[in-house]
Amino acid sequence: xxxxxxxxxxxxxxxxxxxxxxxxxxxxxxxxxxxxxxxxxxxxxxxxxxxxxxxxxxxxxxxxxxxxxxxxxxxxxxxxxxxxxxxxxxxxxxx
Ligand SMILES: [Zn+2]
Numbered sequence: 001x002x003x004x005x006x007x008x009x010x011x012x013x014x015x016x017x018x019x020x021x022x023x024x025x026x027x028x029x030x031x032x033x034x035x036x037x038x039x040x041x042x043x044x045x046x047x048x049x050x051x052x053x054x055x056x057x058x059x060x061x062x063x064x065x066x067x068x069x070x071x072x073x074x075x076x077x078x079x080x081x082x083x084x085x086x087x088x089x090x091x092x093x094x095x
Pocket of ligand 1: 064
């Protein structure tokens with residue numbers, strides 16, 4: 001039973017990470033000059049789901065120098081996951 005839960009958690013993490021990677025790949029260009037941004041490491045964030053907490057790798061990118069920015073780098077993932085709780089878990093918690 002314990003092993004099957006670990007396998008399911010690993011599977012969910014892989015699915016979510018693949019969705020995140022696809023989103024990041026589509027959003028790794030400067031929105032002004034459309035140049036491809038350089039990757040600057042990553043953070044690990046926790047995402048709460050009905051099936052437990054998942055660890056997701058959130059890549060960081062250097063800001064483009066075409067306009068002045070307040071920060072050196074940013075993560076685009078908060079635009080996708082602005083709340084670190086899945087909609088299904090939020091629904092169940094609100095019931
Ligand atoms: Zn730019």
